[in-house]
Amino acid sequence: xxxxxxxxxxxxxxxxxxxxxxxxxxxxxxxxxxxxxxxxxxxxxxxxxxxxxxxxxxxxxxxxxxxxxxxxxxxxxxxxxxxxxxxxxxxxxxxxxxxxxxxxxxxxxxxxxxxxxxxxxxxxxxxxxxxxxxxxxxxxxxxxxxxxxxxxxxxxxxxxxxxxxxxxxxxxxxxxxxxxxxxxxxxxxxxxxxxxxxxxxxxxxxxxxxxxxxxxxxxxxxxxxxxxxxxxxxxxxxxxxxxxxxxxxxxxxxxxxxxxxxxxxxxxxxxxxxxxxxxxxxxxxxxxxxxxxxxxxxxxxxxxxxxxxxxxxxxxxxxxxxxxxxxxxxxxxxxxxxxxxxxxxxxxxxxxxxxxxxxxxxxxxxxxxxxxxxxxxxxxxxxxxxxxxxxxxxxxxxxx
Ligand SMILES: *Cc1c(COP(=O)(O)O)cnc(C)c1O
Numbered sequence: 001x002x003x004x005x006x007x008x009x010x011x012x013x014x015x016x017x018x019x020x021x022x023x024x025x026x027x028x029x030x031x032x033x034x035x036x037x038x039x040x041x042x043x044x045x046x047x048x049x050x051x052x053x054x055x056x057x058x059x060x061x062x063x064x065x066x067x068x069x070x071x072x073x074x075x076x077x078x079x080x081x082x083x084x085x086x087x088x089x090x091x092x093x094x095x096x097x098x099x100x101x102x103x104x105x106x107x108x109x110x111x112x113x114x115x116x117x118x119x120x121x122x123x124x125x126x127x128x129x130x131x132x133x134x135x136x137x138x139x140x141x142x143x144x145x146x147x148x149x150x151x152x153x154x155x156x157x158x159x160x161x162x163x164x165x166x167x168x169x170x171x172x173x174x175x176x177x178x179x180x181x182x183x184x185x186x187x188x189x190x191x192x193x194x195x196x197x198x199x200x201x202x203x204x205x206x207x208x209x210x211x212x213x214x215x216x217x218x219x220x221x222x223x224x225x226x227x228x229x230x231x232x233x234x235x236x237x238x239x240x241x242x243x244x245x246x247x248x249x250x251x252x253x254x255x256x257x258x259x260x261x262x263x264x265x266x267x268x269x270x271x272x273x274x275x276x277x278x279x280x281x282x283x284x285x286x287x288x289x290x291x292x293x294x295x296x297x298x299x300x301x302x303x304x305x306x307x308x309x310x311x312x313x314x315x316x317x318x319x320x321x322x323x324x325x326x327x328x329x330x331x332x333x334x335x336x337x338x339x340x341x342x343x344x345x346x347x348x349x350x351x352x353x354x355x356x357x358x359x360x361x362x363x364x365x366x367x368x369x370x371x372x373x374x375x376x377x378x379x380x381x382x383x384x385x386x387x388x389x390x391x392x393x394x395x396x397x398x399x400x
Contacts, residue, residue, distance in 0.1 A: 153191055
């Protein structure tokens with residue numbers, strides 16, 4: 001099989017501006033003129049090929065970024081949104097009607113969980129939550145009216161790995177779509193190559209990598225992406241979660257360094273994981289052979305990008321997690337902040353922050369310890385120094 005290389009796919013794009021500008025010009029316009037009235041009418045009827053109409057529908061700057069995302073994922077098309085939640089909610093709502101059913105991983109981003117659990121029932125859409133790593137329970141949850149199997153490649157915050165090829169086979173038995181949130185593993189895993197139908201992203205995280213804005217993306221077939229922007233029935237068109245073109249253009253520039261950043265995040269995380277193991281910490285890092293999802297990730301990954309920048313350590317109690325986080329911030333390990341994929345290390349206590357939408361009893365059921373401390377490992381040039389600081393904090397607090 002020819003190697004799939006998301007980084008070269010982006011590198012190979014020839015996107016330049018109208019004056020030969022190497023960074024495509026920013027289209028700072030909400031609306032567009034037509035030289036002939038007929039072209040406008042055609043565009044409204046979905047026939048205005050290559051015409052831009054209004055920026056909630058399409059904007060040239062957004063199109064450049066969407067094309068780069070489609071190239072990276074190996075999909076026919078993509079759409080960009082103002083946040084990851086904008087992408088996830090639009091992508092799901094486009095596929096389900098009242099009376100339909102969704103099977104979803106119980107470990108997902110807290111906002112996604114809340115949308116599936118609390119918001120969709122308003123529309124009489126039923127969601128069954130399952131342990132996505134248990135394929136039998138996924139099979140059992142499937143119904144004739146299941147339209148979507150929803151999961152994350154590497155799930156938040158437990159860092160479990162989804163078996164995408166098997167899930168896509170299960171989805172196909174009832175004609176459901178496999179939708180995958182690949183926010184934690186851009187470039188590392190290309191879900192479409194493993195049977196996913198639709199890939200969604202929070203570009204706020206690794207893809208942009210600067211923590212200066214929110215953004216999201218939906219990647220899939222041309223037919224599906226066109227359905228999202230349909231003027232009569234497209235969720236993205238009608239709910240309007242459009243990304244600002246100034247942001248599209250800044251994110252497009254950052255995407256071109258994503259491969260280098262992913263390699264460094266992965267290398268730094270692997271170093272920390274190995275040292276955490278030496279000092280006997282309880283942690284999850286899918287790059288370590290003893291970690292549950294390791295073999296599965298190895299089968300699916302584009303290996304040159306490593307195992308990703310996310311590590312979770314279990315401090316057992318929320319109190320101990322808080323003490324460690326405050327001290328690590330003072331020592332300059334990174335910031336006590338939610339979010340991920342930043343150039344500095346970020347850490348947060350998942351159960352009390354980004355997964356706090358998930359009720360405590362469900363957190364227990366999914367095996368989420370209240371002391372789980374999630375690290376998004378930064379691009380530190382000297383990661384050994386960062387480990388030494390973490391080690392110092394652990395000793396000072398008498399945790400080791
Ligand atoms: C942050 C995040 C989201 C939500 O994205 P926003 O850009 O904050 O709307 C969705 N999924 C995952 C895995 C995330 O980490």
